[in-house]
Amino acid sequence: MAIQKIRRRSLSSEKRSAEVPKGHFAVYVGESEKKRFVIPLSYLNNPSFQELLWQAEEEFGFHHPMGGLTIPCSEELFIDLTSHLSRS
Numbered sequence: 001m002a003i004q005k006i007r008r009r010s011l012s013s014e015k016r017s018a019e020v021p022k023g024h025f026a027v028y029v030g031e032s033e034k035k036r037f038v039i040p041l042s043y044l045n046n047p048s049f050q051e052l053l054w055q056a057e058e059e060f061g062f063h064h065p066m067g068g069l070t071i072p073c074s075e076e077l078f079i080d081l082t083s084h085l086s087r088s
Contacts, residue, residue: 019038020038021038023040023041023042024038024039024040024041025038025039025041025069026038026039026068026069027039027068027069027070027071028068028069028070028071029070029071029073029074029075029078030074030075031072031073031074031075034070035075036068037078037082039082043082043085046085046088048081048084048085049081049085052071052072052073052078052081053069053071055071055072055073056069056070056071056072059072060072
């Protein structure tokens with residue numbers, strides 16, 4: 001019985017990871033309703049994005065309610081930042 005549960009979890013996580021291209025990761029953004037974004041790993045090197053990660057750590061620690069990395073900012077601010085980063 002436990003093996004079947006593990007296999008189901010493994011298959012469902014494979015599905016989720018297949019939705020994220022290599023070199024990218026998924027984050028959840030928004031103040032009340034969270035929206036999922038898939039962004040390049042290269043954003044992790046940017047000081048502005050690192051500030052958002054620090055805020056996420058302060059607010060959520062290592063427990064993220066959506067099951068993935070949750071960024072505590074407005075969707076508009078996140079889109080502005082990622083648009084800027086994609087042009088850099």
